[in-house]
Amino acid sequence: xxxxxxxxxxxxxxxxxxxxxxxxxxxxxxxxxxxxxxxxxxxxxxxxxxxxxxxxxxxxxxxxxxxxxxxxxxxxxx
Numbered sequence: 001x002x003x004x005x006x007x008x009x010x011x012x013x014x015x016x017x018x019x020x021x022x023x024x025x026x027x028x029x030x031x032x033x034x035x036x037x038x039x040x041x042x043x044x045x046x047x048x049x050x051x052x053x054x055x056x057x058x059x060x061x062x063x064x065x066x067x068x069x070x071x072x073x074x075x076x077x078x
Contacts, residue, residue, distance in 0.1 A: 003075075005039045006068045008032055009047065013065045016055050 012021040012032065022029040040047050047061035057065060 001039065001042055005035050006072065008035050009039060010065065010068055010072065012036060012048070012055070013057055013061060016057075017053065018055065019053075 008021070008025055008027070011025050012018065015021040015024065018032060019029050022032040025032060027035075036047065043060075043064070045060040045064075046058050047064055048055040049058050
C-alpha cells in the first residue's frame with residue numbers, strides 16, 4: 001500500500017466516478033482502476049460497488065475511508 005493509492009482512493013470515494021476522479025488526480029482512468037484494484041486485492045475486500053458508470057462505497061470502503069482520512073490528516077500535521 002502506497003500513499004498515492006490512499007489519495008486516489010480518497011478522491012474516488014468522494015467523487016464516486018472513475019473518469020472524473022482520474023481527471024482530478026491527474027492520472028489516466030486505467031491507471032486509477034489498476035491502483036484501486038491493487039488496493040482492494042491487498043486489503044482482500046471490495047471497497048466499491050460498481051453501478052454502471054458510477055460507483056458507491058461498500059461498508060468496507062466507508063470504514064477504510066474514515067481511517068484513510070485520519071491517517072492523511074496525521075501525516076499532514078508532521
